[in-house]
Amino acid sequence: MRKNVLVAFLLVSGVLVAQESKVNVKESKLTVLGTSNLHDWHANAEVMSGKGTFVSEGNTLKEVKSLNFVLTSEGLKSGKSGMDKNTYKALKTETYKNIEFKLLSVAKITKKSEGVFAVETQGNLTICGVTKKVNQTFTVKVTGGKYLLSGKQTIDMTTYGIEPPTALMGTIKTGKDVTADFSVTYN
Numbered sequence: 445m446r447k448n449v450l451v452a453f454l455l456v457s458g459v460l461v462a463q464e465s466k467v468n469v470k471e472s473k474l475t476v477l478g479t480s481n482l483h484d485w486h487a488n489a490e491v492m493s494g495k496g497t498f499v500s501e502g503n504t505l506k507e508v509k510s511l512n513f514v515l516t517s518e519g520l521k522s523g524k525s526g527m528d529k530n531t532y533k534a535l536k537t538e539t540y541k542n543i544e545f546k547l548l549s550v551a552k553i554t555k556k557s558e559g560v561f562a563v564e565t566q567g568n569l570t571i572c573g574v575t576k577k578v579n580q581t582f583t584v585k586v587t588g589g590k591y592l593l594s595g596k597q598t599i600d601m602t603t604y605g606i607e608p609p610t611a612l613m614g615t616i617k618t619g620k621d622v623t624a625d626f627s628v629t630y631n
Contacts, residue, residue: 477623479619491518492628494511
């Protein structure tokens with residue numbers, strides 16, 4: 445009996461596993477950070493989804509075969525209804541419901557420490573119906589069948605045809621760059 449268990453363990457421990465995973469919303473967080481001429485601001489993503497196919501051997505990431513992430517535009521909440529209204533207007537949420545990242549290729553996977561990897565990618569980022577290729581580097585922590593992706597991406601809103609929101613008849617103006625700070629779990 446012990447021999448069978450040992451043989452089964454040895455066979456399983458060296459096997460590559462390709463796993464399709466979905467975003468675990470409860471364990472994920474994405475915050476959009478921005479500036480204005482008055483003060484810095486932020487909005488948290490409350491509605492998101494996505495899928496990814498990861499190939500791993502134990503806690504070693506071997507490949508990211510596919511990855512997409514979808515953020516519902518009106519799921520961005522700042523805690524201030526007036527600011528949210530201006531954000532949704534700028535994002536044209538009546539027409540464009542989602543912001544989406546879709547992986548095109550992985551350039552490099554580098555081990556940083558046990559179970560932690562830097563992943564350099566290129567993907568399509570679609571905002572307001574405009575799609576641009578972006579280089580995105582993020583960290584992946586592999587643990588127990590979960591893949592925790594974290595990083596930051598600065599986005600120039602004007603390259604997506606978005607006029608940075610204003611308030612109080614233009615006296616408060618936001619900066620054209622925002623940063624998406626994310627920690628998203630796929631399992």
